Amino acid sequence: DIVMTQSPDSLAVSLGERATINCKSSQSVLYNSNNKNYLAWYQQKPGQPPKLLISWASTRESGVPDRFSGSGSGTDFSLSISSLQAEDVAIYSCHQYYSTPFTFGPGTKVDIK
Amino acid sequence: QVQLVESGGGLVKPGGSLRLSCAASGFTFSDYYISWIRQAPGEGLEWLSYISSSHSTIYYADSVKGRFTVSRDNAKNSVYLQMSSLKAEDTAMYYCARASNSGGYFPSDYWGQGTLVTVSS
Numbered sequence: 487d488i489v490m491t492q493s494p495d496s497l498a499v500s501l502g503e504r505a506t507i508n509c510k511s512s513q514s515v516l517y518n519s520n521n522k523n524y525l526a527w528y529q530q531k532p533g534q535p536p537k538l539l540i541s542w543a544s545t546r547e548s549g550v551p552d553r554f555s556g557s558g559s560g561t562d563f564s565l566s567i568s569s570l571q572a573e574d575v576a577i578y579s580c581h582q583y584y585s586t587p588f589t590f591g592p593g594t595k596v597d598i599k
Numbered sequence: 600q601v602q603l604v605e606s607g608g609g610l611v612k613p614g615g616s617l618r619l620s621c622a623a624s625g626f627t628f629s630d631y632y633i634s635w636i637r638q639a640p641g642e643g644l645e646w647l648s649y650i651s652s653s654h655s656t657i658y659y660a661d662s663v664k665g666r667f668t669v670s671r672d673n674a675k676n677s678v679y680l681q682m683s684s685l686k687a688e689d690t691a692m693y694y695c696a697r698a699s700n701s702g703g704y705f706p707s708d709y710w711g712q713g714t715l716v717t718v719s720s
Contacts, residue, residue, distance in 0.1 A: 537710075
């Protein structure tokens with residue numbers, strides 16, 4: 487199974503500042519035949535299901551603000567929120583869909599400082 | 600609009616069984632893989648299973664293999680998760696979710712609100 491780890495476990499950022507979350511997979515999720523990273527990022531607010539923010543490591547879903555961006559390849563990825571807004575307080579999880587069983591990272595809690 | 604609605608959760612004793620349902624609407628259900636994913640209280644997300652659009656491909660996580668069975672009825676736009684030999688560690692919110700494209704290796708883009716399963720004596 488591919489194990490997903492995230493750092494930090496939590497972070498507090500001032501409004502308008504940048505937040506960066508890291509995600510590492512225990513093996514590469516880059517599929518060489520199509521050069522795509524099978525890595526997604528989800529946002530989850532209390533009492534709500536997860537919301538897909540980014541797929542293929544860096545492709546923002548429709549309607550997701552452009553302050554959210556994903557980067558990385560192979561085994562190392564990151565999610566950045568360029569200018570943190572109050573509504574961005576949530577838990578963010580990375581997810582690999584490269585091989586079954588699909589797996590999720592443990593989540594990173596983002597709060598306002 | 601795309602909607603997924605889970606039902607069937609509740610309180611069940613250890614060793615008991617429960618059948619969850621996921622009713623879908625707003626898209627061509629028979630074109631999409633559907634996954635079941637759960638989240639224990641205060642914990643992260645755990646992918647459990649998916650079923651292909653034609654039932655031909657089904658995968659399970661090791662944690663539920665042999666105890667849980669996924670099925671679907673494309674005529675009723677529904678997916679089911681039959682859970683047996685339930686343990687306390689199966690206590691969680693259970694979500695069904697749609698793959699973002701037809702095919703298996705895509706992230707889930709639409710999720711239901713979840714149904715809570717509590718396993719306790």
